[in-house]
Every structure is written in C-alpha cells, then in structure tokens.
Amino acid sequence: MKPMGTIPADFAGTPLTIAGRSAADWVATAGDTPLFVYDMAAVEARIARFRAAFAGIDLHYAIKANPFAPLLAAMAPLVDGFDIASGGELAMALAADKPARTISFAGPGKRDDELAAAIEAGVTINLESAGEATRALGIGDRLGVTPRLAIRVNPEIELRGSGMRMGGRASPFGIDADRAATVARDVIAAGADWRGLHIFAGSQALDARAIIETQAATMALAGRLAEEIGVMPPLVNLGGGFGIPYFPGEVPLDIAVIGEALSETRANRSAALRDTRFAIELGRWLVGEAGVYLTRVVDRKESRGETFLVVDGGLHHQLAATGNLGTVVKRNYPVSVATAAAEAPTETLSVVGPLCTPLDRLADRVTLPVAQVGDLVAVFMAGAYGVSASPTAFLGHPMPLEILARHS
Numbered sequence: 001m002k003p004m005g006t007i008p009a010d011f012a013g014t015p016l017t018i019a020g021r022s023a024a025d026w027v028a029t030a031g032d033t034p035l036f037v038y039d040m041a042a043v044e045a046r047i048a049r050f051r052a053a054f055a056g057i058d059l060h061y062a063i064k065a066n067p068f069a070p071l072l073a074a075m076a077p078l079v080d081g082f083d084i085a086s087g088g089e090l091a092m093a094l095a096a097d098k099p100a101r102t103i104s105f106a107g108p109g110k111r112d113d114e115l116a117a118a119i120e121a122g123v124t125i126n127l128e129s130a131g132e133a134t135r136a137l138g139i140g141d142r143l144g145v146t147p148r149l150a151i152r153v154n155p156e157i158e159l160r161g162s163g164m165r166m167g168g169r170a171s172p173f174g175i176d177a178d179r180a181a182t183v184a185r186d187v188i189a190a191g192a193d194w195r196g197l198h199i200f201a202g203s204q205a206l207d208a209r210a211i212i213e214t215q216a217a218t219m220a221l222a223g224r225l226a227e228e229i230g231v232m233p234p235l236v237n238l239g240g241g242f243g244i245p246y247f248p249g250e251v252p253l254d255i256a257v258i259g260e261a262l263s264e265t266r267a268n269r270s271a272a273l274r275d276t277r278f279a280i281e282l283g284r285w286l287v288g289e290a291g292v293y294l295t296r297v298v299d300r301k302e303s304r305g306e307t308f309l310v311v312d313g314g315l316h317h318q319l320a321a322t323g324n325l326g327t328v329v330k331r332n333y334p335v336s337v338a339t340a341a342a343e344a345p346t347e348t349l350s351v352v353g354p355l356c357t358p359l360d361r362l363a364d365r366v367t368l369p370v371a372q373v374g375d376l377v378a379v380f381m382a383g384a385y386g387v388s389a390s391p392t393a394f395l396g397h398p399m400p401l402e403i404l405a406r407h408s
C-alpha cells in the first residue's frame with residue numbers, strides 16, 4: 001500500500017459532499033462523467049484569506065491555472081487583476097468582463113497579432129525581450145494606440161524549493177536583470193505608457209521562509225531597477241509561487257507569516273518605489289484545492305494478485321494527478337470513493353484510466369472502501385492545471401464536463 005495526499009478540509013466528510021450536495025447529485029446535474037466540479041465558496045475562502053494576510057497588496061489571478069468561463073466570471077470582481085499568457089486567454093479574460101487595464105500579458109513568443117489585440121484592448125504587456133519591446137512599440141504606432149508596457153525581469157533570484165524555478169539562470173522568460181533598466185528607459189523614451197515591473201521567480205513552493213526570502217530579494221531588485229530607470233514603476237508584480245499540498249507529508253503554507261514579513265519588507269522599500277503598488281500573482285493556490293474530478297468506475301479487474309479500478313477519466317483530463325506533469329516520481333494525489341458510505345478503507349488497489357498507456361494511473365496501490373462498477377471515484381486537488389494542462393485530444397475520448405458549484 002502507498003500513502004496518498006490529504007483530502008482538502010472543504011471535502012473531508014464521508015460521503016463526499018461538494019457545496020452541500022452529493023457527488024452523484026452533481027453528476028446528475030451535469031449529465032455525465034468525467035466531471036470537474038469547482039466549489040466557488042472554497043475559492044472565495046482563499047481570496048478572503050489572502051486579503052486578510054496581505055492588506056494593501058493587489059491580488060492577481062493567473063488564469064492559466066483554470067480558465068473555465070463561469071469561474072473567470074465569478075472571480076473577475078473579486079481579484080484586482082487577471083494575468084494572461086496568450087491571445088486565447090486575452091479573449092477569455094475580456095469575455096469575463098475583466099477591465100483591460102487590470103489585465104497583464106506575460107509569456108515568450110507573443111505573435112504580432114496577439115500583441116496587436118492586447119495593445120488595442122488596452123492590456124499591459126509584460127515584455128519578455130528587447131525584440132518584443134521594439135515590436136510592441138511598432139504595433140502601437142501602426143494602430144495609433146499608446147501601448148501599456150511593463151518589463152518582465154529575469155531575476156538572479158530563484159524560488160528555493162519550488163516545483164518550477166523561473167529565475168537565477170539563462171531563460172526565455174523575462175529580460176535579464178542587468179539589461180532590464182536599459183529596455184525600460186528605451187520604452188519610456190519612446191512614449192509608451194510605463195506600467196512597471198513583473199518579477200516571477202517560481203511556482204509551487206510550500207516553504208514559507210523561501211517565499212519570504214524571495215519576496216524580499218524581489219523587492220530589493222525592484223528598488224535597484226526603479227533607481228536605475230529613474231521613473232517610478234506604477235506597479236511591481238512580485239510574482240507568486242504559493243504552493244498547495246498535493247502529496248503525502250506536504251503541509252499547507254502559512255500565508256499569514258508571509259504577509260507579515262512582506263509588510264515589513266514593503267515598509268523598508270527603496271524610496272524609488274514610494275508610490276508603487278504591489279501585486280502577487282497566484283494560480284493554483286486560489287483554485288487548485290477547490291476542484292474535484294469525478295470519474296465513474298467502468299470495470300474492476302484482478303491481475304496477478306493486484307486489483308484495478310478502471311474509471312472513465314484519466315491523464316487526458318488530469319495529467320498532473322498521474323504524475324506526468326512536473327514531477328519525476330509518481331506520488332498519489334488524494335482520492336476517494338465518492339459514493340461510499342462512511343466505511344473504513346478496506347482494499348488496496350490502483351485506480352487507472354481508459355487510455356492504453358501505463359502512464360494513465362490516477363492512484364497507485366491506495367487503500368479505499370470497496371467500489372463496484374458504477375461507483376464514483378473522486379480525485380481531489382483538481383481545480384488547477386486539469387483541463388487546461390492535459391492532452392485532451394489524446395485517443396479521442398470526450399472532453400470532460402465542468403461545473404461551478406455554489407451552495408444553494
């Protein structure tokens with residue numbers, strides 16, 4: 001038997017309820033499985049916790065984590081900005097009625113048509129290179145629109161212990177810190193609407209001390225750059241990287257401690273940042289724990305002494321849970337038999353999906369209550385990087401259903 005991660009407190013009861021209704025009820029409402037259910041109250045609770053810990057700091061949502069349209073529409077009035085990474089996400093953010101001036105667009109390889117759409121809409125471009133700066137200015141000229149431009153900085157800092165480090169090395173992301181001030185001065189001199197700095201050092205960190213150190217180093221870097229640039233940045237996006245506990249032994253972040261440290265760091269900032277606003281940009285921390293992926297048991301089989309529950313969902317919808325997105329060793333996300341009564345776990349088995357690859361394993365030798373064909377198996381921690389980060393076209397299975405759950 002292998003351990004699995006801890007089921008989020010929002011869903012800890014047995015049998016499983018989501019926003020006050022059973023899993024079977026949500027499946028009946030949506031019409032079928034596989035189904036992602038996102039509990040809006042759980043998202044709102046995370047936003048409230050952020051607000052309590054980070055007074056005076058803006059909260060941005062990185063919509064790549066979950067761009068489900070009803071979720072974006074519900075989050076739009078609750079957060080200060082949306083961060084987008086493509087022309088497709090631009091359309092999604094605008095469709096959610098997020099005002100363009102609150103949207104920022106980062107990511108390497110922005111095509112001219114994406115830059116034009118963003119500049120025309122009035123979205124801030126986080127410039128990833130000197131070449132992109134030149135193209136953005138040219139496109140602004142051609143359109144007769146002053147582009148809103150910020151510099152994404154490739155910092156010397158890396159976020160220690162993070163699942164994905166994005167600083168401290170040669171990188172396609174951002175302009176190297178030692179060249180960032182020059183590019184900033186050039187775009188300001190060219191007449192751009194100067195929006196400030198974006199410094200993102202990593203993601204999925206569960207070590208509060210590492211985040212505190214990174215934020216302090218990021219603030220110091222922003223101060224040095226602002227002094228060099230000589231024009232105060234209206235906004236400094238300090239990055240994010242708040243992780244969530246997917247796996248056994250992982251402990252949730254204490255964000256109150258991070259908030260206290262940041263408020264001290266901010267109080268001691270460079271005078272060159274005196275009137276600057278600051279933002280933290282989060283994806284998975286806001287939505288990851290709020291999502292449950294519901295699949296139905298299609299088959300039970302024994303093979304060489306092991307039991308397999310074969311379900312109708314898998315890596316084509318929830319790649320990360322199978323250990324194939326950003327992890328090297330397969331560890332188990334929390335799972336449960338959503339239709340089981342309050343019974344103690346009694347059998348050890350693996351939960352596998354319908355794809356003809358051994359990679360399609362949602363849970364490896366976990367102990368669960370006995371489930372039969374027709375029962376529902378829930379995979380937790382499914383609110384971020386599920387549909388939007390999985391190979392949904394692989395093997396021609398249908399797209400999953402998605403639903404935003406609210407307490408009635």
Ligand SMILES: Cc1ncc(COP(=O)(O)O)c(C=O)c1O
Pocket residue numbers: 062065083106200203204240241242281282283284285384
């Ligand atoms: C620039 C940027 N912002 C935000 C995020 C979101 O990270 P997370 O979902 O871990 O908060 C990422 C992740 O790739 C990113 O690259």
